[in-house]
Amino acid sequence: MTNTTSVPAVDVHSVSRIFAARKGPGVTALDDVSLTVAPGEFVSLIGPSGCGKSTLLRLVADLDVPTSGSIEVFGKPARRARIDQSYGIAFQQAGLLPWRTVAGNIELPLELHGVGKAARRGRAAELIALVGLSDFASHYPDQLSGGMQQRVAIARSLAESPSLLLMDEPFGALDEMTRERMQNELVRICAETQAAVVFVTHSIPEAVFLSNRVVVMSPRPGRIRSIVSVGLGDMSGRGEDLREDEGFFRSLSEVRDLLHGDEAAGAGHNQAGARGVETR
DSSP: OOOOSSSOSEEEEEEEEEEOOSSSSOEEEEEEEEEEEOTTOEEEEEOSTTSSHHHHHHHHTTSSOOSEEEEEETTEEHHHHHHTTOOEEEOSSOOOOTTSOHHHHHHHHHHHTTOOHHHHHHHHHHHHHHTTOGGGTTOOGGGSOHHHHHHHHHHHHTTTOOSEEEEESTTTTSOHHHHHHHHHHHHHHHHHHOOEEEEEOSOHHHHHHHOSEEEEEOSSSBOEEEEEEOOSOOGGGOOGGGGGOHHHHHHHHHHHHHHHHHHHHHTTOOOOOOTTOOOO
């Protein structure tokens, strides 16, 4: 695991991303965004559709490159961090290989990096237990519920013991009850692994329940409107009853008010942009 004691997990400095258009000016997805995420910190990105929150996550993951500005992950350029496997990543779709079992899917990143069979199996067994699927190690994805598939995807993202998880609406396709159970699972996993997390969501309750800080983004061009510190304690103390806590509702209202302010500001915003350019 990366030594994270002296440097931020993520350091985004004055980042902008402009997508070229077929005709006319390009589309500015992000404009002068700066954000630091501490080791072990859970930070959610929330904002209206098209505000660039998923774009920002992709830039951190080196799945795209900024037009200007810089990004470091544990003190390394984003590209070096990707090559070094300094983070795990999970998306809205689990993306499991249907011909591989639960254990086989979790072992995949280790296999691709030359880890021996015995070590792969041992690590997969640890992670399967961590996500509560020990009875399903030999099952295939089509034998699992959506929530179980997402647990496998999260376990796979943890296979190489990353100190950072990048998560793009991993529970967005789940029903509300399953989504809340998965949030509880993620809190438990984060408490055990001490990984930092950057988490994209459209759900205000989800962002508040999970996060140490919630980053509220403005309509396009995406900027950081405000950062809400959620004073609900560390992950180890977050349980189901937290959803009824006065502090939870206070943070919920603060984030909602900021988002509604964004909506009002963006009501007359020029929506012209290039066809085929997505800036989630």
